[in-house]
Structure formats: C-alpha cells, structure tokens
Amino acid sequence: MDGVSELASEPSMLSTALGLPYTDAVVIAGALVLGITSGVLGAFAVLRRRSLVGDAVAHATLPGVCVAFLVAGMKDVPGLLLGAAIAGLVAALLMVGIERASRIRPDAAIGVVLSGFFAFGVVLLTHLSNSSDADQAGLENYLFGQAAGLLERDVAVMAGLAASALLVVGVLRRALTTTLFDPAYAGAIGLPVRALETVMTALLVVAVVIGVRVVGAILMVAMLVVPTVTARQLADRFPRVLVLAGLIGAAVGVTGALTATRGQLPTGPVVVLTGFTVAVAALLLAPGRGVLWQARRLAARRRTVRRDAVLTQPDAPVSGLRDRLVRAGLRRRGLLAADGTLTAAGRAAAAETAERRALWTAWLEHGPSIRLPDAREPDPTDLRGSLGDDAVAQLRALAAGAPR
Template sequence: MDRLSSLLGLPYTDTVVVVGAIVLGVTSGVLGAFAVLRRRSLVGDAIAHSTLPGVCVAFLVAGVKDVPGLLLGAAVAGLVAALLMVGIERAGRIRPDAAIGVVLSGFFSLGVVLLTHIASTDDADQAGLERYLFGQAAGLLERDVAVMAALGAAALLVVGVGRRALTTTLFDPAYAGSIGLPVRALEALMTGLLVVAVVIGVRLVGAILMVAMLVIPTVTARQLVDRFTRVLPLAGVVGAAVGATGALVATRAELPTGPVVVLAGFAVAVVALLLAPGRGVAWQAGRLAARRRRVCEDALLSDPGAPDRGRRDRRTRAALRRRGLLAPDGALTAAGHAARSDLAERRALWSAWLAHGASVTLPDAREPDPADLRGSLGDDAVSQLKALAGGDSGSGDHGRARAPEAR
C-alpha cells in the first residue's frame, strides 16, 4: 500500500480509502446487476439495513470490535433477512414489496435498539459501531481493505464460473428449470452474492446508502449497452470510477466519503439517463423532433400548394428551400419532384408490407422501418413485396391512397 500511495501521490490514509472505494465499486456494480435486472433492487436495501443487528450481536458475542467478526455477523443477519423475506412472500402470499418492508423495518428497528443498548454500557470498545449505520471510510485499515478485496474476488470468481447458469436463471427461470438447472439454488446464490456486496460496503458507505452502490452502476451501464455480458463489466467499471472519484473528492474537501461517493454516482446516472446514445432523454427528444420535422416535410412535398397553417409550415417551407426541394414561389424543383416520387414509393412499399408482409421470406428477424423499408429489409424483400402487390407498389397514387399516415 505504501508503494501505491507514493505512485498515486496520496497520503497513506487517502490511498486506503480510495482503494477500498474501488473494491466496493467493482464488486457492488457487478453483483448488484443481478438484483436490478431481477427487479429486486429493494432486496439489497433490506439486506443492507438488516446487517445492523448482525453487527451488534457479533459485538455482544465476541466482546471486541473485530472487523472480520463484525462482518461475519452482518453477513449472517443479511442471509437470515433474505430467507425471511422469501418465506414471508411465499408462505403468507404477500407481495414482494410488502415482505421487504416488513423485514427491513423489523431488522433495522432491532439494530437501533441493540445499538442503543450497547451505547448505554460502560464498554469503551463499543465506540464506533454506529459507523456501520452511516459509514466511515476514514476508519478503514489496510487489513480491512484486504478482507473486502478477498470477499469481492471470491464473489466475482463465482460469477465468472457460473455466468451462463446465472444468466439463464435471471432472464428465463422456466427455461432454466426445463434444462435441468437448479433454479432455487441459483436464485439463492444470487441473493448470497448480494449479501457479499452489502457486507463489503457497509463499512464504507453505511447500511442506509448501500443500496445506491448496488443500483447506480447497473442503471448507468444499462443506458449505455444492451447485452448482459457487457452490462456486467461496464457496471464494474462505472462502480470503480464512481468510488474512486467520490473518495478523492471527499478526502480533498474533508467531507464524509459515503455520501460523496453516492452523489458522484447519482450525477453519473443522471448524465447517462439524459445523454446516453439511443436511450437518453435528450437523444429521444432529438429523434422525436426530427421525426416531426420529417412528417411536416413529407406533407408539404405531397401537397406543396397547401395553404400556410402557421409558423411550423413556414419553418418547414424554409427548410425545403434550403435543401433545394422548393422554389421561392412555392413550387417543387426538379429535386423536389424526385423526393416526392421517392416518398410515394416508400408509402406504397409500406402499404404492400401491411398487406403482404406475412408472406415475405426474410433471412432473419428484421424490424421494418416505415421511413426506409428498403434499407431495413433489403432489396430481396422489396422485390418480393412488389411481386406480391402485383407490381403496383411503385405507384405514387396507390401509396397515397393506401397509407396516408405512414411516412
């Protein structure tokens, strides 16, 4: 750690905090993906809150504030809470959110009671147990980070070895059962991995904020990539970046590490939700605006002599003039007539697809695009459509009559 501290140019204490935050970010990012994509994110929150009574009971049993022992108590309490949630949900026919609420409130209340009881004793060694509630990264030691890294590496190794079985169970448990996979055992394993991530993080960010480290990396990664095999490593990278950035900012500004790390993750998630290519709010808004402009332009190309209906029509006419499709007097130019013919053909092809698409043979499962059927389906499919439509799909009048709204 001393060599790493000199390499990074950070004090020893700050280096320990940054490395611990990176370990937490990678582990919680990868393991939290299984909870988020199962729509069981709040299970992680309940498990995190349930670790508090485990820490208190471990201290009462051992009588000393030994970090491995306290983490073991937290892990046992988290597993008991997870099993209790499943039992309440299945035995009592209660909705999952209600079962989570019951367990979370019960275990957390028990933890607060035990913490208050321990604080009222004369045992001087009890000081600092409340840090597992809110987190205190400044108290991390090198051996604590080593324990966190060992637990995280073991959990990630399990994910790497059983990735195919875990993925199949995650997305299609019925199919997983039909091919002989032990679905219940794999679901229990996913819950156990979630407990490991929580146990690693309660010391650094606390039981209250731990759920953010489970959810934020996966939410961010899911905005950027589609395939689960890419979501897992990207979530780990995002978690590591968020942990390192938040820890560095917190140490420089002398702020609590856990909340700053979560705020850094929140900022990254918001940016991804707004600006992610193809999925972001801004991207979707731009695509919708472009589609509206195209609809208005297609309407004017179909009927350039239509009366001016307001500012939008004036902007559309101006855009067509800039593109050389509309003359200053409002008539179509040669390029405008060519664009109008192309529009009529696209409409006719879409009408033919609506009428005969089920009979077209495609090499794979392609999604037709009404604005560019030829580009999305290919020339062979278009030729089949024209043959099925009796050769009339290229007629502009037919296109306008059959599908006036499809553009």
C-alpha cells in the first residue's frame, strides 16, 4: 500500500472536519486555498495588464521542480516548491530585465522567456524519465496537475504560503494599490516603486507555486485571471475587487473540486472549466456591465431616440416598420392622437424632450466649466439624474449667459 492509501485509511483532522473521505477532503481544501490565493494575488497581475506574465511564470516552474529534484535526490514537496518558486521568480525578473534593457516589446519578452524555460523543463523532465531513478515518477504532475496526489501536509504548506502572501497584501495594500494604478505618483510621494513592483511579481510567483500541484503549469493562468475578470464585472473599487476575487476563486475551486471528485474527473481541468463558466456568465449578465445588460440599455436608448424624433416632429412622413411601431406605442400611451397629432400629454412630453436636448447641448458646450463633487458620467437621456440638480442649475445659468 502506497503512502497516499495509508494516509487515506487513517483518521484525519481535515477529513473529519469536512465529513469527507481523506482524498476528497484534501483535494477540496487544496482547491480552496488555491482559489482564494490566486483570486487575490492574480488581481495585481490582471489589473497591471500582466496576465501573461503569470502564464510564463507557471511554465517556468517546471525546470525549477526538475532541478530541485536533481539537487535533493527525492520528491520532497517543500523542496520542489522552493525550486519552482526560485525558477518562477528568475523568469519574472528576466522578463522585466529584457523588457527594460532592450527595445523588445513586453509580449515578445514574455514569449522568449516562456518558451525557453518551458523547453528547458521538458528536456530535464525527459532526461529524468529516461533515467533509472524510480523516484522521479510523478514529476510530470507539476505540468498537468494531479490534485488527487495531494497529502494533508502538502495542503498545510500551501496554506502557509498563502497566509504569508495574503498578510503581505494586507500590510502593503495602500502602497501596492498606489503603485499599481499610478506608479508616477507613487514615486513622487517617495514610495519605492521598483521594490513594490518586485513584491507584486513575487506574490504572483507564490500564487503560481501554490497552484501547480492542483491545476498544473499549463492551466494555472486561468486561475489567476478568471476570479479578477469576474470580480471586475461586479465591482469598481479595488478593495472590493480583491475581496470578491478571493471569494469567487474559493467558490470556483471548491465547486470544481467537488464536481471532479463526484464525477471521477481530473480536478484541474474541471476547476478551470467551472471558472470559465462563471466568467462567461459574469461577462454576459453582470448588472450594468454585462453584454446582455448593455445590449438591453442600448436598445432602450434607441427606442427613446425614435420616440423623441416622433414627439418633436409628429407630422414627419412615416418610414419603415420601426417608425410605425413607435407611433403605435405612443398612441397606446395617450401621447399621440389617431390622426397623428400630439395630445396634451404628448405636447408635455415633447416639451420635456426639448428641455433635455437643450440641457445636453449646454453640457457639450459648458460641461468642463461646471463644478462636480466627483467624477460622474452624464447620461444624455437623464442629465439631471446622472449629474444632479446643482449641475443642471449651473448649466442653465451658463447657457443663459448669467454668472454662476
């Protein structure tokens, strides 16, 4: 009986706490740790537009694992993870160095490092597979992932790394956020921008190292990107995005792991497919930002434009099916009489439309001159609701030529 089977047959605090068999409990716990960590730490890479750096770092962990095995002579998980971390950090710093020391574009630098490190890893892995050392069996799992081979002590190592990385984020959150969104301002106020960027890169390496055992180097980039993409559809402020990304990553990891264990499917691909499904749903359905929500809002605005055109020019010739449908809708609402003239309610609606257009014209002409309490996006169909009564009063005064 191998080590995993022996541990699976013994009582475990983790399996007892979750009420699941040992293997299932360990896989779910590992996916939970991975989801939270990759969600929070991956946000820094995604919002820096450096997502592919995570992909390159993930692929670069393979030679690190192989070299660590050659040095140690055994598959010691902490040692292998240390080798993966060192290789990932070297790859990340090499990408930055190539980018800054030459005219090579960032995407080309990423491609050079990714292909070079991954090719070196494949060569080392093939060499080890052809050797007579039986202990090398299973190293390929760092490439494709094998969550079922996790042990409780492996999850403990992953959780320790995750807790340390999240603690760094908590302590340096303000400095990291400032450097992330405005490095020039961060440097102007005395923050060590280069050091903080290195910290963000190191955090990305930690997330990758935690995830390679669960989803593998090839699919790890999805766990870095999916939670933040989903959270960004649901929140605007960075602290909320961080929290939501961690929660979404946790939910994706646990749901995917449960589905995989129940269906006897590979954990990594199922977790990634679960995340993909969640991300697509958010892109389509997120309130205010989803594709379907935007399409619905655009269709409503087009209907408003057509309705306003009929209200301002009710005697214009009828052209096309849409115009007929708009007029039929106005008649049902009592704004248009059967003979095509405006009713009293229609004339009031036409006056409101004229006022709204006049306000929008005033905004286009005098918008930069008015005082707003914060950054607001004007809505052409509801300028008062989007800007407020005070802004509308200022616009009217400017349009009339009176002092504010």
